[in-house]
Amino acid sequence: MFNYYPTPLPDEHLASVVYRAFLLTYYKEIEHHIKVRHKQSFFDTPINCWVPAYESLFCHFSGLESVDTLLKRHSNVMDYGMWAAKANNTKTLADSLESLSTMNWKLSLYVATDRGWRYCPECANEEVKQHGTSYWHASHQRYYQRTCPKHNTLLIYYTSAKFSLPPIGESSIPASTQEIEVDRLLAKIVCTLRQLPHREQKKRLICALKQKLNVAKNMTRHSHNGRRLSQLHTKFSEAINTPEILPFFTFDKAISMLPPLTSMTGIYHMLNKNNQMHPMWYLMLIYAFLDEEDMLIAFDSTTDWDDFRWEVEANMMPISA
Ligand SMILES: [Zn+2]
Structure with a gap:
């Protein structure tokens, strides 16, 4: 898609890498470019990233990292692949990506955290000093995360409909103890399940x-x-x-x-x-x-589940609890 891609920064989402590549090459709206050249819209939300854009990135970075490493470090494919029946039958993350692209999730409209790009203002301000640019973090796009673990701030939704990079110079909102605790708990559950x-x-x-x-x-x-x-x-x-x-x-x-x-x-x-x-x-x-x-x-990984049946027998239960 582009001739040159910048090296992904730590925890940078691949969509962010594509956008930075675009900035280095073109100076028009990326959405327009993608729609005209590739006849499809993408990058409007983190969940809609299962697109051919990745293939272009894979070709470019194949000499440096394996596709799976790239997806693990710089995307949320693993998060979306959890419990996905189709993704479960695949061997590599790249295969998962393919099946996730056609997935039709039930009740996905209600999940606010993957409806738009989110960022931590503290991270953005620090990174522009350190790397010369702000960028979207892959970990900040997790649908089960609302706070930045580094700064204990609430992640902010990027309000513009246009795909871009996180704004710089914004002030942050501290997260409450309960909000941090919920994030910690949900991340722990995800970690357990990944075993x-x-x-x-x-x-x-x-x-x-x-x-x-x-x-x-x-x-x-x-x-x-x-x-x-x-x-x-x-x-x-x-x-x-x-x-x-x-x-x-x-x-x-x-x-x-x-x-x-x-x-x-x-x-x-x-x-x-x-x-x-x-x-x-x-x-x-x-x-x-x-x-x-x-x-x-x-979720004990040593338990053998081969004989397990899907259905629970219909037990008689007392009416009053
Ligand atoms: Zn932060």
């Missing part, structure tokens, strides 16, 4: 949740277990309706007004293995329902 073989991640997660919640096959709102679903529905809404968690999403308070949470069978649909939810929802299910002990058992 597991890729193909087992989704299966283990759904099985562990079904066991814990006793969500069985044929469980509907009309069955005697309807009350259980109703309780879970309330608990999940409460876990999300907090000042620390709500900003991860685009809806306001009272998430229970939105599908699939309008229905108390929403949780059941989320745990359907054939549905491909946005990975943030799986993280939220863990956050709301599994404690450390459950995770130790379910």
